[in-house]
Every structure is written in structure tokens, then in C-alpha cells.
Amino acid sequence: MTLNVVWFVLIAVLFTGYAVLDGFDLGVGVLHLITGKDDRERRTALNAIGPVWDGNEVWLLTGGGALFAAFPKVYATVFSGFYLAMMLVLLSLIMRATALEFRSKNESARWRSFWDVTFSLASALAAVLFGVAAGNLMKGIPIDAGGNFTGSFLGLLNPFSILIGLLSLAMFTMHGATYLAVKTEGAQQERARDWALRAYVAFIVLYLAACSWGAIVARPVSARYFSSPAAWLAVLPLLAGAILTPAMLRRGRDLGAFYGSALCIASLNLILAVGAYPALAPSSGDPGTSLTIFNASSSPLTLKTMLVIALIGMPLVTAYTAWIYHAFRGKVKIEATSY
Amino acid sequence: MDALVLSRVQFALTAMFHYIYPPLTIGMGVILFVMATLRLKRKEPVYDEMLRFWVHLFGINFAVGVATGIVLEFQFGTNWAPYSRFVGDIFGAPLAAEGIFSFFLESGFLAVLLFGWNKVSKRAHWFASLMVALGATLSAFWIIVANSWQQTPAGFKMADGRAELTSFLSAVFNPSTLPRFSHAIMGAWVTGAFFVAGISAWYLLKRRHAEFARKSIAISIVFALVSTAGAAIIGDWHTRQVAHTQPEKFAAMEALFKTTEGAPLLLIGYPLPEVGIPKLLSFMTYYDPGAKVLGLDAFPKEDIPPVAITAMTFHGMVYSGVFLAFVALLGVWFLYKGSLERKRWYLRLLLLCMPLPFLLNELGWMTAEIGRQPWIVYHLLRTKDAYSVTVPAGQVLASIILFALLYAALFALGFSLNRKAILQGPHEVREETP
Numbered sequence: 001m002t003l004n005v006v007w008f009v010l011i012a013v014l015f016t017g018y019a020v021l022d023g024f025d026l027g028v029g030v031l032h033l034i035t036g037k038d039d040r041e042r043r044t045a046l047n048a049i050g051p052v053w054d055g056n057e058v059w060l061l062t063g064g065g066a067l068f069a070a071f072p073k074v075y076a077t078v079f080s081g082f083y084l085a086m087m088l089v090l091l092s093l094i095m096r097a098t099a100l101e102f103r104s105k106n107e108s109a110r111w112r113s114f115w116d117v118t119f120s121l122a123s124a125l126a127a128v129l130f131g132v133a134a135g136n137l138m139k140g141i142p143i144d145a146g147g148n149f150t151g152s153f154l155g156l157l158n159p160f161s162i163l164i165g166l167l168s169l170a171m172f173t174m175h176g177a178t179y180l181a182v183k184t185e186g187a188q189q190e191r192a193r194d195w196a197l198r199a200y201v202a203f204i205v206l207y208l209a210a211c212s213w214g215a216i217v218a219r220p221v222s223a224r225y226f227s228s229p230a231a232w233l234a235v236l237p238l239l240a241g242a243i244l245t246p247a248m249l250r251r252g253r254d255l256g257a258f259y260g261s262a263l264c265i266a267s268l269n270l271i272l273a274v275g276a277y278p279a280l281a282p283s284s285g286d287p288g289t290s291l292t293i294f295n296a297s298s299s300p301l302t303l304k305t306m307l308v309i310a311l312i313g314m315p316l317v318t319a320y321t322a323w324i325y326h327a328f329r330g331k332v333k334i335e336a337t338s339y
Numbered sequence: 340m341d342a343l344v345l346s347r348v349q350f351a352l353t354a355m356f357h358y359i360y361p362p363l364t365i366g367m368g369v370i371l372f373v374m375a376t377l378r379l380k381r382k383e384p385v386y387d388e389m390l391r392f393w394v395h396l397f398g399i400n401f402a403v404g405v406a407t408g409i410v411l412e413f414q415f416g417t418n419w420a421p422y423s424r425f426v427g428d429i430f431g432a433p434l435a436a437e438g439i440f441s442f443f444l445e446s447g448f449l450a451v452l453l454f455g456w457n458k459v460s461k462r463a464h465w466f467a468s469l470m471v472a473l474g475a476t477l478s479a480f481w482i483i484v485a486n487s488w489q490q491t492p493a494g495f496k497m498a499d500g501r502a503e504l505t506s507f508l509s510a511v512f513n514p515s516t517l518p519r520f521s522h523a524i525m526g527a528w529v530t531g532a533f534f535v536a537g538i539s540a541w542y543l544l545k546r547r548h549a550e551f552a553r554k555s556i557a558i559s560i561v562f563a564l565v566s567t568a569g570a571a572i573i574g575d576w577h578t579r580q581v582a583h584t585q586p587e588k589f590a591a592m593e594a595l596f597k598t599t600e601g602a603p604l605l606l607i608g609y610p611l612p613e614v615g616i617p618k619l620l621s622f623m624t625y626y627d628p629g630a631k632v633l634g635l636d637a638f639p640k641e642d643i644p645p646v647a648i649t650a651m652t653f654h655g656m657v658y659s660g661v662f663l664a665f666v667a668l669l670g671v672w673f674l675y676k677g678s679l680e681r682k683r684w685y686l687r688l689l690l691l692c693m694p695l696p697f698l699l700n701e702l703g704w705m706t707a708e709i710g711r712q713p714w715i716v717y718h719l720l721r722t723k724d725a726y727s728v729t730v731p732a733g734q735v736l737a738s739i740i741l742f743a744l745l746y747a748a749l750f751a752l753g754f755s756l757n758r759k760a761i762l763q764g765p766h767e768v769r770e771e772t773p
Binding site for chain 1: 391395397399402405406407409410412413415416417418420423424426427429430431432435436437440442443444446448449450451453454455456457458459465470495498503504538574626652703715725726727728729730735737738741745749752756759
């Protein structure tokens with residue numbers, strides 16, 4: 001039983017790692033056409049995430065694999081249930097990767113602007129869809145006694161989930177803007193700071209709207225906050241992030257602002273995890289059909305084996321990832337081998 | 340068409356298209372490591388030029404591989420939900436291990452390899468090439484562990500309608516893991532070797548970048564011989580393992596319809612007229628010319644795979660593999676004689692051989708996967724019971740059309756960028772202006 005809880009935490013860590021790391025890649029993409037006014041600035045933006053975006057995306061792949069390994073019933077039910085939405089997510093991730101890799105491999109202005117637009121739209125679409133998926137899980141999804149999803153694609157596009165999609169868009173945009181402010185200089189940096197503030201305001205407004213609406217419609221997550229005062233501790237880090245981000249931006253301390261927005265993203269995931277526990281895919285109908293860390297998990301032996309793998313692997317990953325971020329630290333300089 | 344057929348089409352499309360790229364980057368990864376080592380040990384600038392050029396091509400093909408591989412991590416859940424519930428306790432772990440032990444390694448250090456020329460020391464850059472090669476190889480290991488478990492399940496018990504792990508090591512090192520992993524790796528090396536050799540041969544034919552091409556072709560042709568020979572030897576081992584662990588599949592591969600003592604090795608067979616060497620199949624399989632080999636008639640009709648396609652893909656792979664081994668052997672002989680550059684017909688042949696390894700890899704996987712039918716997990720779960728019943732066929736069709744168009748565009752794009760870089764040649768790639 002403890003193993004199930006450990007894996008709940010680990011899955012949450014993997015998806016939070018993804019949101020914090022690939023989150024700024026997505027945000028840089030959303031702002032690509034807005035903060036980059038000419039070819040040089042756009043290349044600077046692409047190369048700001050150039051050495052790290054691929055590794056950041058691995059957090060999602062590993063999260064997906066770990067979900068399959070630890071809670072296969074959730075992996076099966078949610079991904080088959082969200083079929084078209086998943087395909088759109090995959091499409092947008094593929095288009096993003098392609099645009100990033102191939103945009104600067106040809107001099108033609110039309111070629112480049114085609115990929116610039118593709119990169120931006122695909123990033124925004126992915127950011128919104130992640131939020132829509134989260135919104136649906138917060139509300140609970142229709143699951144029958146056999147553990148199958150019984151809803152429809154259009155049913156996923158409900159107003160509350162779209163609101164969460166917009167919240168996710170604002171949050172990643174804020175994160176990407178603070179990252180750009182760290183990695184760029186001059187006018188581009190100023191624009192990035194301005195957009196970080198704008199996205200911050202949108203994030204706060206949408207967050208408050210999502211909270212008040214979610215209190216009513218997202219019962220599977222919000223119920224705990226009505227019944228248990230201790231759960232409110234999860235909101236404290238968000239408060240800290242929400243204070244830190246604009247304060248640092250105003251002082252021109254971009255790295256601090258970046259950490260602030262990272263804290264906002266991580267604590268939003270924390271708030272959701274604390275609310276949803278022990279459910280991973282709450283049912284909108286009979287709570288007995290909810291997929292939880294207890295009824296959807298793999299065997300104790302698999303959970304234990306996976307834990308050993310994670311304990312060997314993740315410290316290594318963290319160590320060399322930190323080294324790579326360190327090697328590519330500082331402002332972006334365009335070189336012959338750049339994107 | 341129903342969702343089952345469509346889901347199978349989609350899996351075949353995405354997996355086969357994806358598998359154009361990983362063998363190339365796994366094979367090239369090892370060659371890059373050799374070049375990076377030479378660059379470190381010998382101070383000649385040509386090694387620097389070589390590494391830069393081949394890393395550039397590696398980057399293009401790696402990118403298409405990543406873009407097309409994302410789908411596969413999620414496709415088991417989207418299209419094969421009952422399968423995912425059935426095998427999740429076992430199959431998910433190698434998938435997650437692949438992420439933790441190889442994807443992170445590969446993507447992280449590839450960034451250093453591609454962009455780190457002026458950011459890290461030469462030694463650190465060399466280390467990155469080693470980690471990229473290691474990451475790519477480990478990735479093949481874990482995904483083949485997962486796939487091999489579908490072929491020869493081990494280390495599990497049936498409980499609550501699913502397969503539950505009883506021994507992780509037995510599941511990982513199930514009877515087919517090692518032969519299949521090493522055979523696939525050899526196939527990948529063959530692909531990388533002929534890719535580098537073919538492009539270098541083209542430069543020699545065009546009398547461009549002579550020193551660069553001479554050194555590149557020398558490395559790759561030796562590598563080609565080692566890997567084709569390795570693929571053949573391990574292939575023989577792997578085939579014997581299939582005969583022991585999946586006899587229906589083996590009978591289909593050899594198109595052996597009747598159980599026979601002293602079975603002949605068919606050089607040509609169903610659906611063509613049979614031409615064979617007497618008793619050789621029995622000898623190769625059991626080291627006994629009189630041994631009994633089970634034919635398709637030994638198994639229930641509903642348990643045997645499609646014969647024609649299994650047999651043809653298998654033989655197609657074997658014949659083109661043997662052909663490539665002779666090409667490599669000839670090349671090493673010319674290299675030893677110092678006449679490689681003068682044999683212009685041979686250089687042309689190398690150029691023509693470039694697409695063959697890609698075909699070989701696909702044929703091998705078709706044999707493996709079609710030969711496993713009608714099972715998705717051998718003798719445990721049938722393919723027809725494993726697809727997502729909740730996904731409407733129309734949605735699967737829509738995603739097939741989407742991916743088919745996208746992949747066609749990606750292929751064209753990747754091809755043209757490879758071509759452009761090759762036409763420009765090593766100097767220009769190096770001096771590409773911002």
C-alpha cells in the first residue's frame with residue numbers, strides 16, 4: 001500500500017518536472033512571433049531552448065511510461081478515452097519538434113516564416129490541450145463498471161475544461177517569457193519582461209476564476225479543500241510564487257522571476273494532486289468506478305522493481321541534466337551549429 | 340473497416356515509419372564515437388571535419404526519429420487499452436526504464452554533441468558521443484525487452500485476468516531477448532555503416548573531399564563487414580531460438596507445411612515452387628540431418644500466422660543480408676589491397692546499397708511481428724481481443740490519415756535536408772553562416 005502512495009508521488013513528480021521544464025519551451029513557442037521581431041531574434045529564441053527542449057520532453061515520455069508501468073488501468077482508460085485529444089497533443093508535439101529542427105536549415109524567408117507560425121500555433125495548442133485534459137480529470141470523467149471511458153470527444157471540450165486550458169496557456173506563457181528574459185538581451189529581453197507581466201496577470205485572473213468555478217464543478221478535487229483545513233497548506237507555495245514572480249520581474253531579476261513562475265506551476269500541480277488523492281482518474285458518476293492508486297495499480301513486485309529503477313536512474317538524470325544546463329548557461333549566442 | 344484492422348494498420352504505419360530512423364542513428368552513433376575518439380587521439384583536422392559533418396547528418400535523422408517516436412509511447416494506451424491492462428504489470432516497466440536510462444541520456448548528450456563544440460572541452464565532447472551511442476543502444480535494449488516478452492513471455496503468473504510479474508530478471512531476460520536485441524543492434528550497425536560508406540563513395544566518385552571520404556569509407560566498410568557477419572551469425576542463433584520457443588512462427592518462416600524428418604532448407608518456397616537443399620533445415624536447427632521439424636500441420640489452424648508474408652519477408656531479409664555481407668567483404672578486400680578508390684564500379688555499387696539495410700530492418704520486423712500473429716502476447720492474448728473497443732473506427736481512421744500525411748511530409752523533409760547537407764559537403768556544413 002505504501003508503494004502505491006510512493007508511486008502517486010513519483011508520477012506527480014514526473015509530470016510536474018515535465019510541466020516546469022517543457023513548460024518554458026511551450027511558452028517560448030507561444031511567444032515566438034510576438035517577442036521575436038526579426039530573424040535574428042527568432043533564432044535567438046529557438047536557440048535559448050535549443051539544447052534542452054528535447055531532454056525536457058523526455059519527462060513526458062518517461063511520465064507516460066511510468067504511468068503505464070505503475071497504473072496501467074489509468075494509462076489504458078484515459079489515453080483511449082481521450083483518443084482524438086491525445087492525437088492532437090501528439091500532432092502538436094511532432095509539429096513543434098519538426099519546426100524547431102528544420103526552420104533554420106533553409107535560407108528562404110517563406111520557409112522560415114511557415115515554420116515560425118507552425119511552431120507558435122503548435123506550442124499554443126499543446127499548452128491549451130494539457131489544460132483541457134487536466135480540467136476534465138478535475139471534473140471527473142464518465143467511466144463504466146468495466147473501467148472504460150464512456151464520454152465523447154466533444155464532451156471533453158466543456159467550458160470549465162476550456163477555462164483550465166486557457167489557464168494552462170497563460171501559465172506556460174508566463175514561464176516561457178521569464179525564461180526568454182533570462183536568455184536574451186536588449187529590446188527582445190524588454191519585450192519578454194513585458195509579456196511575462198501580462199501573462200502573470202492573466203494567470204492570476206484565470207486561476208481565481210478556475211478556483212471559484214472549480215469549487216462547484218470540480219468536486220473530485222475541490223471536496224478535500226472543504227473538508228480538510230490542512231490541505232490548504234498546499235496553496236502556500238503558490239502564494240509565494242505569485243508574490244515572487246512580479247516582484248523579481250520589476251527588479252529586473254529575471255532568473256528569480258523564472259524560479260517564481262516555476263514555483264507557481266509546481267504548486268498548481270501540488271494543489272491538484274492533494275485534491276485528487278488517491279484518485280488518478282476520478283469518475284464523474286459512481287465514485288466506485290474512479291481509478292485510484294489502489295484499484296488501478298500494478299502488482300507490489302512491479303512497483304518495487306520500478307522504484308529501484310527510479311532510485312538508480314533519476315539521480316543520474318538529475319546530475320547530468322544539471323551539468324548540461326550549466327554548460328549552456330548565459331545569454332544565447334548564435335553560432336554555425338545553432339538552430 | 341473495423342477498429343481492429345484500423346488499429347493494426349495504424350500501429351504498422353507508425354512503427355514501421357519510425358523504424359526507418361533509429362537503426363540509422365544507433366549505427367551511426369557507434370561510428371561517431373569512433374570518429375570522436377580519433378579526433379581526440381590524433382590531432383589531424385580531417386577528424387574534426389568528419390565528426391562535424393556526420394554529427395550534422397545524425398542530428399537531422401535523430402530529429403525525425405524523435406518526432407515520429409513520440410506517438411509510440413502512448414499508442415498502446417490509445418489504441419490497445421485491453422492489451423495495456425493485460426500486460427501493464429510487465430510491459431510498462433521496460434518502457435519506463437527506456438525513458439529513465441536511455442532517452443534522457445541520448446537527448447541530453449546529443450545537445451552537447453550538436454551544440455557544445457565551443458561550450459565544453461574536447462574530452463567532454465568525446466564523452467558526449469559515447470553517451471549518445473550508449474543511450475541509443477540502451478533504448479533498443481529496453482524496447483526489445485518489452486517486445487520480446489510479447490514473443491516469449493516469462494517471469495509472470497496469471498492473476499485477475501492479467502499477467503503479473505513474478506521475476507523481473509526472468510521477464511527481462513526472457514528466452515528471446517538476447518538473440519533479438521543483438522540481432523537488431525547488428526541490423527542497426529549495418530544501416531549506419533552502409534549509410535556512411537555510400538555517401539563517402541559518392542564523394543570519391545565525384546572526386547570531392549578526397550581525404551575526408553577516404554577516411555570515412557575505411558571506417559565504415561570495416562564496420563559493415565563486422566556487422567553483416569555479426570547479423571548473420573546472431574541471426575542463425577535467433578532462428579534456432581524461434582524454432583524452440585515459437586515453432587509455429589518458425590514453420591511459417593520456413594514455409595514448412597508438413598512435419599518432416601530430415602527437413603530440407605527451402606531456398607525458394609510457398610507461394611513459389613519449392614527449391615531446397617535436402618536435410619539442411621533439420622541440420623541447421625538441431626545439428627542432426629534426420630531431426631524432425633514441426634510443420635504448420637502440427638498446430639491448430641486458428642493459431643498459425645499468415646504464411647506467405649512471414650516466409651517472404653524472412654527470406655527477403657536473409658538474401659539481402661547475405662548480399663550485403665559479400666559487398667562488405669569485397670570492400671574490405673579492396674581496402675586491404677589499397678585499390679578501393681580505383682574500383683569505380685564498386686563505389687557505385689556502395690551507393691546503390693544505401694537503401695537496402697533500411698529495407699532489411701523492416702523485413703526483419705515484419706517477420707517478427709506478423710510471425711507472432713494471431714497472438715499479441717504469444718499464447719496468452721489474441722490481437723483481436725486487445726484493441727480499444729471504446730475508440731470509434733472513424734477516429735482511428737482520422738488519426739491514420741493524419742499520421743500518413745504527416746509522415747509522408749516528414750520523410751520528404753528529412754530526405755531533402757539530408758540531400759542538401761550531402762550536396763553541400765563537409766566544408767560548407769562547417770562554415771554554415773548564422
